[in-house]
Amino acid sequence: RELGEFAAFCYHQPFTKMAYKAHRHLLESQGHTADADAIEAAIGTTTTYNRTVGNSYTASLYLGLASLLDHADDLTDKALAMISYGSGSVAEFFSGTVTPGYREHLRTEANLAAISSRELLGYEHYRALHEATSPSDGAYHAMAEETRRPFRLAAVSGHKRIYESR
Incomplete structure (x- = not known):
């Protein structure tokens, strides 16, 4: 597929600015203009949950996909790009097409409830868990x-x- 065929791009986004930088780099590396409005249109909706939750490590790509499906206009039959990468030099670019009727299976209210019911974790406790x-x-x-x-x-x-x- 050509980049212009994708309705949206879901990136691994340990922090959301990384997704914006990655998309700008992808566009420029393929000879496209990295216009700020076009970048926002391609990935902005994918960052909604990640902005709220913060770094979810491995889940960040799929949290971005859930955010996109929960917040975007109808994506039925639209192609979506997924870009996942880890430490080092390994990355995957794969795509999928949104199935008709997907909106009937969204868990938007449950997703928003889970996000809003998070509990504050103090810095010292976080450090102990992290270390x-x-x-x-x-x-x-x-x-x-x-x-x-x-x-x-x-x-x-x-x-x-x-x-x-x-």
Whole structure:
């Protein structure tokens, strides 16, 4: 596909400014003008949830997709580009076409409720969680309950994460 065929571009966006920089670079590298209005039209709606939530690491591409589907005009039969990358020099560019009837399956209210019900985490607690190391001996390690959300990391055993639903 040509870049102009995509209705929107969903980027991995640990911080939203990165998505804007990446799209500008993509356009310029393909000989397109990186007009600010065009960039906003292509990715602006994908940044709504990420701006509120902050860095969601691996989930940021899909949080951007959820934001786009929840907030954009009808995207039925439109092509969407997804650009995912990690540390180092690996990236993936893939696309999908939005299925007719998708709006009947959106979880917009549930998404907004989940975002608005977040709980404040103090800096010291955040640092402690961030600096904690994962067990590496293969033994069973129960994890402290850190959330009241529907799913939580319950343990690490045999070098695998064990999640539980509430």
